[in-house]
Amino acid sequence: MNKTYKVGIVGTGNIFKSAHLKPWLEHDEAELAALCDTNGARAQAIADAHGISDVYTDYRELLADPSIEVVDICTPNLYHSEIAVAALKAGKHVFCEKPDAVSPEEAQRMADAAAESGKLLMVMRNNRFTPASRFLKRYIEEGRMGDIYTGRCGWLRRRGIPGKGGWFTTKELSGGGPLIDLGVHFIDLAIWLMGNPKPVAVSGATYTKFANNELSDSIHSNFGEKQDNGTFDVEDLATGFIRFDNGATLQLEFSWASNVGEEMNFVELRGTESGASIKRGELQIFSEAAGGLVDVQPLLHKQKAAPAHGENIRHFVDCLQGRSEPTIRPEHGVDMIKILSAIYESAASGREVRL
Known part of the structure; x- marks a missing residue:
């Protein structure tokens, strides 16, 4: 019998409600166990509607719960890497909304934390x-x-x-x-x-x-x-x-x-x-x-x-269960953020940028 993973969400805004919530609720190998949002009333309303027991306003409190095995990050971009690294260091698997991070250095920190922890890190690539x-x-x-x-x-x-x-x-x-x-x-x-x-x-x-x-x-x-x-x-x-x-x-x-x-x-x-x-x-x-x-x-x-966001989440769980090998890997995210950062640098300098 396959394992059921307890999932905690950090960030309960529009992208979570429109693209992440339903796939997690409908997955028979996942249990939405906790929500975290700096807007506690928003998180509480979703929790009440779906029978989710725990609500936090500080992600560190969610990470301190040893029963949470998977963290899904749906916050503004700046906080993706901070929360992902902390979750990986806390022994959690991490799924994260795109983009991976706001700088190549932060994307690399995420990749390094995943390698050191041995936990799965995957960033949304629904297309x-x-x-x-x-x-x-x-x-x-x-x-x-x-x-x-x-x-x-x-x-x-x-x-x-x-x-x-x-x-x-x-x-x-x-x-x-x-x-x-x-x-x-x-x-x-x-x-x-x-x-x-x-x-x-x-x-x-x-x-x-x-x-x-x-x-x-x-x-x-x-x-x-x-x-x-x-x-x-x-x-x-x-x-x-x-x-x-x-x-x-x-x-x-x-x-x-x-x-x-x-x-x-x-x-x-x-x-x-x-x-x-x-x-x-x-x-x-x-x-x-x-x-x-x-x-x-x-x-x-x-x-x-099936909706592609949900299919990406299903692939993540399939990888956790050992049924699939990840097709979206941390190094892809590092390369992506290097590309985006270099394009911004090129736009500012007016010159081609070597990677």
């Missing part, structure tokens, strides 16, 4: 778990794309600044704007599909053009807590270019606000045998057959897909 991503990963592993030598990825919103004036738009707490908020998703997906080549150099540019614009047309602007007359010291658009050790390259563009036709997220890869595009979750493959050019669209829409 690896969509039907399109899983199909394309297998297609690539079967050699059907040949040598993947370049690609591009992005997430563009017309008007979708999250929690304007709150922690999302305060660099000290978030680490940056859409590059660190949205870029983690699709830069990671592209690099994973490309076979995890090592980044060696980046260049980038960032812009802040919509800090005083109050329009919104995206449901994603509901994340975070808006604060009138709050801080906005991050970018609202980032562009960049990554070089890898195998000669491959990746272009990127991420915005919370841009004058574009509509919101769009995408990963496009180009290989010697095929190209591929995932846009809004739809996969298309571009290749050759019988002396002509062909477009292929797998019938993934006919499959009933």
